Amino acid sequence: MDPSRDHLLTVTIDEALFRSPDGRFSVLRGRADGAGPEPIVLVGELRDSAAGETLRVRGRYEQHPTYGRRLRVESFSPVLPSTGLGIARYLGSGLIEGIGPALAQRLVDRFGDKTLDVITTQSGRLREVQGIGAQRADAIARAVRSRLADAEQLSFLQSLGLGPALSARLRQRYGSETARVVRDDPYLAAEQVSGIGFRTADAMAQALGFSRDDPRRAAGAVLHLIARAADAGHTFLPLPELVRQTNELDVPEERIAPALAELQARGLLRVDGTSVYAPPLYAAEAQVAARLKLLARRPLAVTPERVRRALQAAAAGAQLAAAQAEAVAATFERSLLIVTGGPGTGKTTTVRAIVRAQDSAERRILLCAPTGRAAKRLAVASEREAHTIHRLLEWNPRTASFARNRESPLETDVVLVDEASMLDVQLAHHLLDALPPSAALILVGDADQLPPIGPGPVLRELLESRACHVVRLTEVFRQAEASSIVRAAHQILHGQRPTPSQTGTRGPGDLFIVRADQPEALTARLRDALGRMRDAYGLDPVRDVQVLTPMRRGPLGTEALNAFLQSSFNPGPSAQAGAPAFRPGDKVMQLRNDYEREIWNGDVGEVQRVDAGIVFVDMQGRAVSYEPEAQGALALAYACTVHKVQGSEFPAVVIVLHRAHHMLLTRALIYTALTRAKRLAVILGDEAGLSRAVRNAQQRAVYTRLGARLLLD
Numbered sequence: 001m002d003p004s005r006d007h008l009l010t011v012t013i014d015e016a017l018f019r020s021p022d023g024r025f026s027v028l029r030g031r032a033d034g035a036g037p038e039p040i041v042l043v044g045e046l047r048d049s050a051a052g053e054t055l056r057v058r059g060r061y062e063q064h065p066t067y068g069r070r071l072r073v074e075s076f077s078p079v080l081p082s083t084g085l086g087i088a089r090y091l092g093s094g095l096i097e098g099i100g101p102a103l104a105q106r107l108v109d110r111f112g113d114k115t116l117d118v119i120t121t122q123s124g125r126l127r128e129v130q131g132i133g134a135q136r137a138d139a140i141a142r143a144v145r146s147r148l149a150d151a152e153q154l155s156f157l158q159s160l161g162l163g164p165a166l167s168a169r170l171r172q173r174y175g176s177e178t179a180r181v182v183r184d185d186p187y188l189a190a191e192q193v194s195g196i197g198f199r200t201a202d203a204m205a206q207a208l209g210f211s212r213d214d215p216r217r218a219a220g221a222v223l224h225l226i227a228r229a230a231d232a233g234h235t236f237l238p239l240p241e242l243v244r245q246t247n248e249l250d251v252p253e254e255r256i257a258p259a260l261a262e263l264q265a266r267g268l269l270r271v272d273g274t275s276v277y278a279p280p281l282y283a284a285e286a287q288v289a290a291r292l293k294l295l296a297r298r299p300l301a302v303t304p305e306r307v308r309r310a311l312q313a314a315a316a317g318a319q320l321a322a323a324q325a326e327a328v329a330a331t332f333e334r335s336l337l338i339v340t341g342g343p344g345t346g347k348t349t350t351v352r353a354i355v356r357a358q359d360s361a362e363r364r365i366l367l368c369a370p371t372g373r374a375a376k377r378l379a380v381a382s383e384r385e386a387h388t389i390h391r392l393l394e395w396n397p398r399t400a401s402f403a404r405n406r407e408s409p410l411e412t413d414v415v416l417v418d419e420a421s422m423l424d425v426q427l428a429h430h431l432l433d434a435l436p437p438s439a440a441l442i443l444v445g446d447a448d449q450l451p452p453i454g455p456g457p458v459l460r461e462l463l464e465s466r467a468c469h470v471v472r473l474t475e476v477f478r479q480a481e482a483s484s485i486v487r488a489a490h491q492i493l494h495g496q497r498p499t500p501s502q503t504g505t506r507g508p509g510d511l512f513i514v515r516a517d518q519p520e521a522l523t524a525r526l527r528d529a530l531g532r533m534r535d536a537y538g539l540d541p542v543r544d545v546q547v548l549t550p551m552r553r554g555p556l557g558t559e560a561l562n563a564f565l566q567s568s569f570n571p572g573p574s575a576q577a578g579a580p581a582f583r584p585g586d587k588v589m590q591l592r593n594d595y596e597r598e599i600w601n602g603d604v605g606e607v608q609r610v611d612a613g614i615v616f617v618d619m620q621g622r623a624v625s626y627e628p629e630a631q632g633a634l635a636l637a638y639a640c641t642v643h644k645v646q647g648s649e650f651p652a653v654v655i656v657l658h659r660a661h662h663m664l665l666t667r668a669l670i671y672t673a674l675t676r677a678k679r680l681a682v683i684l685g686d687e688a689g690l691s692r693a694v695r696n697a698q699q700r701a702v703y704t705r706l707g708a709r710l711l712l713d
Contacts, residue, residue, distance in 0.1 A: 007061065007071065009033070010079060011040060012054045012086075018612045019048075025627040027070075027612050030055075043613055044073030045164035045628060052093030054079040054086065067612075075158045078151035080116065084108045087115045096143045098136065106130065119144045153178050160186075160204045162196075169193045183208060187220020188268075191227060195632075198224035198249065218255035219263055221246050226269065226278050230455045234703040235285050235425055236275040241703075275705065281455055284429035288458065289709035291432040295336035295441055296468040302332045306361045313360035314353035324350045327471040328357050331414065334469045335440045338420075338462060340447045341473030342493065343675050344486040347444060348381040350473065354416065354442065355382050363413040368392045368431075370422040370452070372600050372620070374647030378418040388600065389417070389427055390593075393434050397596035404434040413439055419647040420445035425456025425706060448493055449672045451700060453601070453643055460699075461707040483509030485674060485681050492671050492694055498683070510680050517686045519555040522658065526561070527568050529654060529682050537680055539652050542569055542587050543606075546648075547639035548673045549656040550664035556656055558639045565638035582607050582615045582634070589637035589644065590619070599624060602644050604637050642673045653677040657685035657693055665693040666700075 011030040018027040026046040029039050042057060049055060059073040081090045085108075092104030099107075106129050111118045118125050123141035126132045132140070150171075156179050157167040173193050174181045182189050186208060190201035201220055210217065225245050229237045237245075243256055260276065263269040270282040277285075307329070314320065314328045327339045327350050341347050358365040367386040369375040379386040392410070394403035404410055415435060417423060420443035423431075435441060443459060451457035462468055476486065488498030488511050501510040514529060516522035530541035539545055547565065551557045563581075570585045582588065586607040590599045605619035615626040615634065626634050639656075655673045657665065670693040674681055683690060 005060070006058055006074070008056070008058050009035065009040070009071070010054060010056050011042060013042075013049060013051050014039065015051050016049075017041070020614060020625075020627045025613060041067070041070040042073050043070050044076075045168065046073060046076060047164070047168065049076075049078070050093050052086075052089035052091075054081060054090075073164070075163050077155040077158050080148070080151065082113065084112050084115070087113070091115070091144075096140065096147060098140050098143060103129075103131065116144065116148070120148060149176060157182070160207045162200070162204070166193075166196055166200070169195060185216050185220075186210070187216050187223070191220065191223040212250070213252070213255070215255065215258060215262070218246070218251050218259040221249045221251045222256065222259050222263060222276075223268065225249075226276060229703065230278060230281060233424075233451060233453065233455050233457070233700065235281045235456045235705070236272075236277040236703050238703060239271075239274040239276060242276050275703075281425065284426045285456060285704065285706050286709065288425050288428050288432060288456075289706055289712075291435075292336060292462065292467065293710060296334075298335040300333055300335055300440060302361065302363075307332045310357040310361040314357035316356070318349055318353065320349070320353055321346065321473075321475050321477075323471060323473050323475065324353060327473070328353050330469055330471055331357065331440065331442060332361070336468040337440070337442045338459070338468060338470045339442065339444045339473065340459075340463070340470065342446055342448060342476075343489050344476040344481065344483065345473035346475070346477055347446075347473060351378070351382050351416065351418065351444060355384055358414055364411065365414040365416060366392060366410060366412045367416050367418070369418045369647060370427060371419070371602055371647040373602065373604075373649075374419040374422070377647075377649055381418075386418075389431055390595070390600070391598075393430055395595055395598075397598075400595070402430055402434065405430075406433050408434075409436040410434050410439070412436065414442060415439060416442040416444060418444045420459045421447060421449045421457075422452045422646050423458045424452040424454030425458055425704070426454060428456075428458045446675070448668060449675070450643060450646060450668050451702065452646075455702075456704050456706055457702060458706065461704060461710065465707040465710040467707075467710040484511040485509035485677055488681075489671055489674050492667060492674065495667070495694060495697065497690070497694055498674070509678065511674075512680075512682045513690070514682060514684045515686065516684060519658065519660065522556060522656065522684060523561070523564050526654060526656070526684055527564075529684060530565075530569075533652055533654075533680060533682070537652070539680065542585075542638065544651040545654060546637075546645060546650040546652070546676065547654045547656065548642050548645065548676070549639055550642060550661040550669055552641060554660060556658050556660055558635075558641055561639035561656070562636035566636055569638070582610055582631075582636075584609050587637045588615075588617060588634050589640055591633050591635055594633060597624060602646075602648065642669050645676050646672065648676060649678055650676055651678055652680035652682075654682045654684055657683060657689040659686055659688040659692065661689060662692060665689060666696045666698060667694060668699060669693060 010033040013028050013030040015029050016026055017029055028042045028046060032040045055076045056079050057073045057076040059071045062072050063069055081087045088104045088108040091099050092101035107115050110129050119141055123137050126137035153171060154167055170193055171178050186204040187201045190196040198221060225242060226237060243253055246256055260271055264271050270277040270279045324346055330337050331354055339350060355365060367378055367382055367384055368389045369378050370389055372388050375386045375388045396403055445459050447459060447463050451460055484501040486509060491498050500513045514525055516525045530545060533539045533545055534541050549556055549558055549561060552559055570583055572583055584607050588605055588607055590603040593601050599619060603619055605617040608616045608618050613628050615631060617624045653676050
């Protein structure tokens with residue numbers, strides 16, 4: 001059969017060959033109506049479909065290199081049996097709690113083809129069957145009704161064009177109310193469930209008979225755009241910009257004001273003047289500003305003698321420069337302090353000195369960072385335990401909340417946050433909410449790096465507002481001066497072209513610039529450069545080197561480069577046809593936070609094996625399995641965007657810069673990329689791309705009012 005086209009089949013399931021631990025992904029064997037006696041194997045997100053059930057499936061055939069010919073199911077709906085034989089198999093399959101094969105046969109013997117109807121509408125009659133009393137009859141009726149309701153919901157959702165994964169998310173969110181909620185307002189449902197965007201909601205609404213000028217469509221467009229703005233780093237959208245973007249979605253301007261009024265009345269939006277917020281972002285921005293102002297104005301009361309002893313303890317571990325000593329002293333004077341500086345200016349030494357000083361003064365200090373990799377670096381640098389902010393605040397995936405908050409604050413006198421340039425307004429809100437009223441906050445970071453991915457750049461707004469005390473580390477220490485990487489980073493900050501290492505010399509941080517004008521030549525030189533890094537520096541091209549690029553798409557984006565690098569350094573047949581080509585040995589990255597499994601955006605791992613469609617990954621020492629529906633959060637990571645490696649550090653990086661990346665080439669981007677490297681950095685691309693990045697000092701414009709709020713009395 002043609003593998004390139006969809007096939008619609010009615011399949012009766014004989015057995016389940018495999019089921020993922022969460023029960024979502026299955027491999028089933030069955031018989032298709034009209035397809036002869038040969039069994040058919042179904043793979044996909046088939047939930048708890050089991051032997052005895054009949055499914056109407058749509059999918060495409062694939063030839064798996066190990067498991068042979070299979071139908072990868074894209075959508076399915078249960079088909080209720082209508083014959084006595086089919087009903088007996090269905091009820092006796094184990095799907096219905098309390099009914100085994102023997103009881104299922106007795107029920108069919110008594111009620112025949114009407115068995116399901118009797119169970120759901122005349123459950124009292126079940127007592128006519130030997131072994132069924134009133135209590136058991138009620139339990140069987142409830143179980144069968146629930147199962148049939150699930151089948152009806154699934155059929156309804158898939159009739160709207162939704163696949164199994166999105167259908168499952170809607171059902172998980174709304175339960176038995178799913179069909180009602182979707183019929184009432186598919187746009188609202190789409191915004192409340194991840195992965196369902198405005199276009200999908202539009203298609204659902206059209207299938208339900210909604211008109212294009214339905215007020216719910218305008219409201220859905222507004223919610224979609226506010227959510228998209230948050231994903232782009234904004235805390236709000238100005239009303240004129242919101243109107244412009246809704247016009248692009250073919251929503252008339254006259255529909256916007258009524259939609260805003262209705263959404264605000266329902267608590268789904270907050271309009272503040274001409275700024276339109278999602279309510280959680282409005283609350284976070286306002287409360288972060290209020291708490292930071294309180295901290296900035298509150299002096300600390302530490303006795304001079306304790307401060308003197310603490311400063312002596314801080315200086316005992318290493319000789320401190322004037323700015324470093326100033327930073328340590330300020331931690332005893334200020335409740336809110338920023339310590340900022342570029343590479344080689346001694347931030348790590350300063351953090352260690354701060355920790356020693358707080359210990360000497362018998363002040364409890366907690367260390368944290370926004371990401372797992374940054375927290376591990378902080379722990380090594382400080383020689384103390386450090387946590388991600390989520391772990392510090394004791395995130396509970398079951399309740400989707402932090403255990404540490406205003407009612408249950410952290411037990412500490414000081415909280416130090418490293419890589420604070422990555423701190424967004426929502427995470428800052430949760431951290432400040434858990435900070436005891438008497439505690440101090442120290443933010444350590446490099447203000448010249450890229451802003452956080454999340455909405456609201458807290459460090460940038462604090463620095464620009466001048467609302468708190470700042471210690472700037474500017475002196476580059478002698479050991480760091482020998483590093484070509486450090487020298488080049490500071491040259492870039494001053495708008496100068498970076499100077500590479502001299503040919504034939506080896507230093508503590510080497511930098512090379514390799515020119516390639518055309519994308520085809522660039523990829524070939526990339527492969528050659530990785531080979532030379534292995535031969536000359538002993539660096540593993542996959543484990544030790546991170547390839548960085550500004551964008552995901554295009555001939556020099558992560559998608560194309562990952563495919564090229566995978567074929568170069570981990571060749572072989574893909575593990576699953578028609579799916580992401582993950583192979584054992586692949587370098588992979590988590591793309592978004594998974595609070596339940598405690599895997600964070602940017603975590604990097606290695607594929608150990610792929611079995612029955614499930615990808616098993618060693619994620620920095622933890623074994624994590626990705627069922628097909630979870631694999632959207634996983635990507636090849638031979639190459640990744642610069643944003644994804646904020647807070648990380650690698651033995652070596654290769655930075656791909658080309659004029660094709662024109663819109664994304666900024667000084668902050670190349671600076672952030674370069675400072676990820678410890679031993680070796682290679683800038684690979686054309687002169688136009690490098691020059692554009694060095695000259696372009698513009699920072700990404702972000703809609704936020706945090707800085708303005710910090711200045712209000």
